[in-house]
Amino acid sequence: MAEPNLLAESRIAILGLGLMGGSLAMALKGQCTQTFGIDPDPLAVAYAQKHKIVDLAVEYPHDVLPRADIIILAAPVGGILKLIQSLPELHPGKAIVLDIGSTKAVIVREMEKLPSRFDPLGGHPMCGKEKAGLAHADGKLFWDSTFALTETARTTPALRLLVDKIITIISAQPLWIDAFTHDRWAAATSHMPYLVSSALAASVSPEVAPLVGPGFQSTCRLAASDITMMMDILATNRGQVLEALSHYREALDQITMALKECDDKLPTLLEKARQNRARLVMS
DSSP states (O other), rough: OOOGGGGGEEEEEEOOSSSSHHHEEETTTTTSSEEEOOOHHHHHHHHHTTTTTSSSSSSGGGGTTGOOEEEESSHHHHHHHHHHHHHHHHHOOOOOEOOOOSSOHHHHHHHTSOOEEEEEEEESSSSOOOOSSGGGGOOOOTOHHHHHHOOOTOOOOHHHHHHHHHHHTOOEEEEEHHHHHHHHHIIIIIIIHHHHHHHHHSSOOOOGGOOOHHHHHHHGGGGGGGGGHHOOOOOOOOHHHHHHHHHHHHHHHHHHHHHHHTTTTHHHHHHHHHHHHHHOOOO
């Protein structure tokens, strides 16, 4: 298994060559001995080969996965869960396993079932684009973004050091956090906003398109996200997302009532929201 000071001698396999997996491959290429890209989509594999995103791209994990020291699971959440179950058969030796899925409690629970020869850790880079796919991958995607890291019961100190080094290489900021807290926070800051963005996009008539400007575009940007990917996220974090929606509905109801009744509390509510945004968004 790779030691913290041997990252340069490690072989890294990335399972999933979409936006996130492709971006991570681009950021890590040249920082290790060899990068493998694995994706069932032959078009993604061909694109990765043509643009030299990894040293070797294949469709089937059996071809290269046993040679990897570090395995990064970059599929949608549902795919990650299936890959975790398949790893003992696909990789006969020791390996570090890191996922970059958007929910953590379910994934970490499955990781802890892996045989002892695997050293597992959950991860979630808090960055991305509304446009999915390898063609939109960018090695600078992670710059200055938070990279949440969730330990399993078996995560070793050596793995923590190695992953911290990887995070430094891709210019992200590590945030060590437990899986439950991650999912609660991500529901509020990412998963629930996707649904709010979708509801906004669905509620507005196409006839207003001539007056759509940057404000509307930025507010409903998340509605353009890949639905299959988001369904996996919502299915594995349903309870936390419902709780976040409840808090949002409460705030929206207060604003709606104040507006309906011409209540002088409306400016106070809006000012409270403005101040809270300033505390949440550090820019």
